[in-house]
Amino acid sequence: MTPDLSVDLAPGHKRGLLLRNPVMPASGTFSWGFEFEHHFGPEGIRRLGAVVSKGVTMEPRAGNRQPRVAETPAGMLNSIGLQNVGIEACVRDLAPQWARWETPVIVNVAGDTIDEFGEMARMLDGVPGVAALELNISCPNVDTGGMEIGQSVEASARATSAAVRNTDLPVIVKLTPNVTDPVALARACEAEGAAAICAINTVLGMAIDVDRRRPVLPRARGGLSGPAIKPIALRIVYDVAGAVRIPVIGCGGIATSRDALEFLMAGASAVQVGTATFANPRALLDVVEGLEAWCAAEGVARIADIIGCARPAPVA
Ligand SMILES: Cc1cc2nc3c(=O)[nH]c(=O)nc-3n(C[C@H](O)[C@H](O)[C@H](O)COP(=O)(O)O)c2cc1C
Numbered sequence: 001m002t003p004d005l006s007v008d009l010a011p012g013h014k015r016g017l018l019l020r021n022p023v024m025p026a027s028g029t030f031s032w033g034f035e036f037e038h039h040f041g042p043e044g045i046r047r048l049g050a051v052v053s054k055g056v057t058m059e060p061r062a063g064n065r066q067p068r069v070a071e072t073p074a075g076m077l078n079s080i081g082l083q084n085v086g087i088e089a090c091v092r093d094l095a096p097q098w099a100r101w102e103t104p105v106i107v108n109v110a111g112d113t114i115d116e117f118g119e120m121a122r123m124l125d126g127v128p129g130v131a132a133l134e135l136n137i138s139c140p141n142v143d144t145g146g147m148e149i150g151q152s153v154e155a156s157a158r159a160t161s162a163a164v165r166n167t168d169l170p171v172i173v174k175l176t177p178n179v180t181d182p183v184a185l186a187r188a189c190e191a192e193g194a195a196a197i198c199a200i201n202t203v204l205g206m207a208i209d210v211d212r213r214r215p216v217l218p219r220a221r222g223g224l225s226g227p228a229i230k231p232i233a234l235r236i237v238y239d240v241a242g243a244v245r246i247p248v249i250g251c252g253g254i255a256t257s258r259d260a261l262e263f264l265m266a267g268a269s270a271v272q273v274g275t276a277t278f279a280n281p282r283a284l285l286d287v288v289e290g291l292e293a294w295c296a297a298e299g300v301a302r303i304a305d306i307i308g309c310a311r312p313a314p315v316a
Helices: 034-046 087-098 114-124 153-165 182-191 227-241 257-266 283-298
Strands: 023-025 069-072 075-078 105-109 132-136 171-175 196-199 203-206 221-225 248-251 270-273
Touching: 023 283, 034 283, 069 221, 075 227, 087 105, 087 114, 105 114, 114 132, 114 153, 132 153, 153 171, 153 182, 171 182, 182 196, 182 227, 196 227, 203 227, 221 227, 227 248, 227 257, 248 257, 257 270, 257 283, 270 283
Parallel strands: 023 270, 105 132, 132 171, 171 196, 196 248, 248 270
Antiparallel strands: 069 075, 075 221, 203 221
């Protein structure tokens, strides 16, 4: 029997967000999805639970100065600076192409201000081809918005509320790990109507070029991703999933189906694969196939049944 890999990321929400499996790309590591389609064909896109776009801002952005990435022993640092086409081109040119896919597309939205989160949510509301929003209140590589909002419980709540009030689409809020208490952020976003939480964005880091005696990245700091951050991401998912009722999407260092299983067992309802795709463009498909094979081998009929199975039993 083929295992049922479907998961519900917005139970009780008027629009819902039912995925055929819990695997999707992490924002910014999959561009707009068309390269993947070119590589693996429409069948490749159909194998994914969802597609997540790179971060979209109100105006088009050229991004930060080069170099924008630096390799680290167990991952990479990036400082892309949200290079993107802007929301108008996203609605006009990209969404109609997404609308041909059977796979839901989640648009990652990065406002400079709280009001911009509301405004962009309004602009994306009802647009064919857009299934949900992911609020990027956690980008470490921009001067305004981003992590500045995501490091404040109050500002995170206000950004969530601004988006939720302006759209019928499910709103996922993506947390930064660069705080002492991610649980407080998650609870505040849930209280303002977030449909789900995504954890985590990149961990602030830096690297220095000893020969040049300068930081490798022009802005000195960058976001660390890849295997190095997996234990941090897993701990945050475990803590957040124990504190909110809404679904949690795990992200950070996931490269294999066993990594994905760790996140699901910690309480995530779905997973995002980011940096791993740069080394292995097939990583997302490998994770889907690995989950299918694991469920079949373990006699797990529904993958939803293993969500949170590594958590302590609730006290009666
Ligand atoms: C090159 C690059 C670009 C990224 N761009 C975005 C972005 O536009 N929006 C966002 O929310 N996260 C962005 N991220 C963060 C990832 O979505 C993800 O949260 C992070 O990389 C951790 O997952 P990973 O270890 O699997 O890469 C980016 C990460 C990388 C490496």
